Amino acid sequence: MNSTRITEKNTSELVRKGLKRRYRAERRFRFMGIAALCISVLFLVILFGSIISKGYSAFFQWKVRLNVFVDPARMDVDNLASADYAGAVKAALRREFPEIRKRREKRLLYRIVSIGASYQLRDMVMRDSSIIGSTVSFWAPLDDDVDIYLKGAYGKGSGRLKPLQVRIIEKFRQEGRIKKVFNTTFFTAGDSRDPELAGIRGAVTGSFYTLLVTLLLSFPIGVAAAVYLEEFARPGRWSDIIEVNINNLAAVPSIIFGLLGLAIFLNLFGLPRSSTLVGGLVLTLMTLPTIIIASRAALKSVPPSIREAALGVGASRMQTVFHHVLPLALPGMLTGTIIGMAQALGETAPLPMIGMVAFVADIPHGMTDPSAVLPVQIYLWADSPERAFVEKTSGAIMVLLAFLMAMNGTAVYLRKKFERKW
Amino acid sequence: MFHTLSRLFCLSVAVTGLLSWSQFSFAAERDYISIVGSSTVYPFATVVAETFGRTTHFKTPKIESTGSGGGLKLFCEGVSLNTPDITNASRRIKKSEFDRCRANGVKEIVEVKIGYDGIVIANSIKAPRMKLTRRDIFLALAKNVPDPSGAERLVPNPYRTWKDVNPSLPAEKIEVLGPPPTSGTRDAFVELAMEGGAKTFPWIKTMKKKNKHHYKEICHTLREDGAYIEAGENDNLIVQKLEANPHRLGIFGFSFLDQNSDMIQGSLVDGVAPEFEAIADGSYPISRPLFFYVKKAHVGKVPGIPEYLREFTAEKTWGPDGYLADRGLIPMPDREREKFRHDALNLVPLEGI
Numbered sequence: 001m002n003s004t005r006i007t008e009k010n011t012s013e014l015v016r017k018g019l020k021r022r023y024r025a026e027r028r029f030r031f032m033g034i035a036a037l038c039i040s041v042l043f044l045v046i047l048f049g050s051i052i053s054k055g056y057s058a059f060f061q062w063k064v065r066l067n068v069f070v071d072p073a074r075m076d077v078d079n080l081a082s083a084d085y086a087g088a089v090k091a092a093l094r095r096e097f098p099e100i101r102k103r104r105e106k107r108l109l110y111r112i113v114s115i116g117a118s119y120q121l122r123d124m125v126m127r128d129s130s131i132i133g134s135t136v137s138f139w140a141p142l143d144d145d146v147d148i149y150l151k152g153a154y155g156k157g158s159g160r161l162k163p164l165q166v167r168i169i170e171k172f173r174q175e176g177r178i179k180k181v182f183n184t185t186f187f188t189a190g191d192s193r194d195p196e197l198a199g200i201r202g203a204v205t206g207s208f209y210t211l212l213v214t215l216l217l218s219f220p221i222g223v224a225a226a227v228y229l230e231e232f233a234r235p236g237r238w239s240d241i242i243e244v245n246i247n248n249l250a251a252v253p254s255i256i257f258g259l260l261g262l263a264i265f266l267n268l269f270g271l272p273r274s275s276t277l278v279g280g281l282v283l284t285l286m287t288l289p290t291i292i293i294a295s296r297a298a299l300k301s302v303p304p305s306i307r308e309a310a311l312g313v314g315a316s317r318m319q320t321v322f323h324h325v326l327p328l329a330l331p332g333m334l335t336g337t338i339i340g341m342a343q344a345l346g347e348t349a350p351l352p353m354i355g356m357v358a359f360v361a362d363i364p365h366g367m368t369d370p371s372a373v374l375p376v377q378i379y380l381w382a383d384s385p386e387r388a389f390v391e392k393t394s395g396a397i398m399v400l401l402a403f404l405m406a407m408n409g410t411a412v413y414l415r416k417k418f419e420r421k422w
Numbered sequence: 423m424f425h426t427l428s429r430l431f432c433l434s435v436a437v438t439g440l441l442s443w444s445q446f447s448f449a450a451e452r453d454y455i456s457i458v459g460s461s462t463v464y465p466f467a468t469v470v471a472e473t474f475g476r477t478t479h480f481k482t483p484k485i486e487s488t489g490s491g492g493g494l495k496l497f498c499e500g501v502s503l504n505t506p507d508i509t510n511a512s513r514r515i516k517k518s519e520f521d522r523c524r525a526n527g528v529k530e531i532v533e534v535k536i537g538y539d540g541i542v543i544a545n546s547i548k549a550p551r552m553k554l555t556r557r558d559i560f561l562a563l564a565k566n567v568p569d570p571s572g573a574e575r576l577v578p579n580p581y582r583t584w585k586d587v588n589p590s591l592p593a594e595k596i597e598v599l600g601p602p603p604t605s606g607t608r609d610a611f612v613e614l615a616m617e618g619g620a621k622t623f624p625w626i627k628t629m630k631k632k633n634k635h636h637y638k639e640i641c642h643t644l645r646e647d648g649a650y651i652e653a654g655e656n657d658n659l660i661v662q663k664l665e666a667n668p669h670r671l672g673i674f675g676f677s678f679l680d681q682n683s684d685m686i687q688g689s690l691v692d693g694v695a696p697e698f699e700a701i702a703d704g705s706y707p708i709s710r711p712l713f714f715y716v717k718k719a720h721v722g723k724v725p726g727i728p729e730y731l732r733e734f735t736a737e738k739t740w741g742p743d744g745y746l747a748d749r750g751l752i753p754m755p756d757r758e759r760e761k762f763r764h765d766a767l768n769l770v771p772l773e774g775i
């Protein structure tokens with residue numbers, strides 16, 4: 001009795017002695033944790049700051065109001081699609097600046113307005129051929145160099161623009177003939193080599209089809225594999241081997257899956273190169289391990305009492321799994337699937353192998369059409385010489401990030417909503 | 423829940439079915455032109471393809487950027503419609519590639535030269551413009567250089583600053599950003615600039631005949647001690663880095679200089695500035711031809727190939743005032759354009775290398 005009291009006293013003294021040091025250690029650890037957090041937030045802020053500051057201007061576009069005389073002499077009624085619309089636009093510009101006579105200067109003048117103006121005029125004539133012979137007035141996109149000059153990309157200088165062109169633009173500005181509008185082209189057009197006409201719709205459609213194939217294949221296969229391994233397979237050497245291999249697959253660099261796709265889907269099956277179908281198949285291979293692992297974890301978290309109760313009232317094993325275990329595990333599986341899909345959306349490494357790093361101007365209409373995907377579009381634009389693609393690149397990155405955030409947000413929401421505590 | 427799952431299973435079975443069905447129907451035909459090849463030709467070919475797609479009723483050709491070698495490999499795989507119809511190249515087809523094509527049944531290939539691309543050595547406009555010779559470039563960047571004492575032997579490159587290389591150059595540290603060995607730009611640079619500089623030493627020049635392998639090694643090996651910095655394939659990145667550090671030089675294609683002339687300036691090489699006219703008339707020494715190759719067996723099977731060739735070889739496209747010149751392609755002289763237009767439109771196959 002007596003000796004215990006002495007020990008207690010000693011212990012509390014010891015504790016008191018060490019208390020200061022322990023508090024200090026804790027404060028130090030907390031400080032390091034906050035510092036780590038601050039550093040990662042700082043990097044995130046720098047990343048987003050640089051992307052947004054470069055990319056927000058991609059969502060706007062400068063346009064000019066043109067008054068074009070649709071000259072019947074240029075329009076062949078039988079072949080309206082290939083009439084000389086560019087000539088009509090050029091003639092309209094010449095009429096406005098009669099003082100520009102020299103050939104070189106005329107070329108500079110023409111280069112102010114985008115080639116898109118003539119496509120726009122063509123579409124108007126094709127829609128309503130009665131405008132032939134009259135003067136039409138419409139807002140046409142400006143050339144990419146002019147566009148980024150007006151957006152201030154060149155600072156005080158004028159970049160590639162010649163003094164004559166700057167004078168013409170300033171004249172337009174004084175007359176109120178140019179305005180900044182929301183860039184709908186960016187969302188409705190496919191890829192183009194003219195930055196002012198380029199859009200992400202083709203790439204977004206391609207990503208959509210690719211993810212559709214990936215989802216339709218990897219979710220059922222992944223869930224079925226997980227259910228079998230977790231609920232039916234007998235533990236033993238074989239299931240161990242399979243488990244190790246699945247975990248290995250999750251760590252394989254994704255370019256290997258591209259090589260596999262090239263060898264099997266393209267060369268053996270003869271599926272069309274650059275198609276979203278093959279892209280989806282390759283990304284399925286990549287996503288499957290993620291989904292299987294997440295699904296197995298979700299199944300493991302369902303308490304055995306649920307299974308025992310179901311079996312106890314006479315359910316078969318399949319009924320137990322499908323009526324009781326799976327519904328409880330599904331939120332976790334969905335979360336894993338969405339995270340896998342988000343990964344697949346941002347993946348590029350396996351795609352060059354199967355021909356998806358390609359210039360595709362037409363919007364894909366099916367799974368066998370050639371197509372690019374969003375991250376590939378970003379890569380291709382980042383590599384383009386035209387200056388105006390800098391903002392388009394950042395703009396496309398912002399769209400991709402928005403998609404990723406929406407998907408990961410959904411995953412968090414689902415987890416919060418259906419989460420069960422046992 | 424069970425029903426949802428079984429529905430999902432049915433869907434995936436349907437996709438698998440679609441997969442096996444497409445196997446039979448899509449390998450057989452294709453309604454768009456498939457193009458692969460050089461990333462240097464890519465910016466030009468894509469503009470032509472887009473114009474072609476917009477102004478004709480044909481679909482826009484699909485263009486993959488695979489590099490010249492990768493493109494020719496795919497192109498020479500055979501004549502089935504799974505293989506590309508056209509491949510772009512920033513160099514001429516090699517004998518080995520031509521032979522492989524023949525062995526795989528690709529017997530008739532039409533060669534079309536489209537123009538020239540200048541390779542520039544540039545720095546930020548914040549620094550003075552450099553006046554280099556090819557000899558300076560060789561001495562500054564080769565791994566082993568002739569002994570500065572004048573003896574006819576090689577020593578590891580001792581030069582630290584440009585002034586060491588040539589007293590008329592500034593006393594700045596030698597730092598050059600350039601493409602990695604996988605790049606066609608790098609091949610052309612070592613062949614034209616480095617070899618051109620090495621040849622100014624008579625004893626190295628005579629070596630070309632005696633020991634070609636060793637000669638190549640001298641000319642084509644770049645320094646690995648940090649003076650030459652491999653900057654990846656992305657030329658925009660090099661331009662940005664030059665802007666950030668005015669003491670560095672960078673090596674890339676002319677179109678990037680053309681687009682960024684407000685930030686960077688091209689160095690004079692052998693007294694000539696890399697300007698459009700100087701590259702076109704051949705007085706600027708570092709420029710290379712660009713090509714594409716057409717598989718004649720696919721003409722008539724894939725719609726639009728002759729029309730695409732007509733678009734590409736039209737004066738409004740590749741002429742001196744054409745839209746490719748606006749993008750930085752250096753047009754060929756009139757007679758050369760005439761010849762290759764004739765070859766392209768009449769599908770004259772290449773006889774041999």
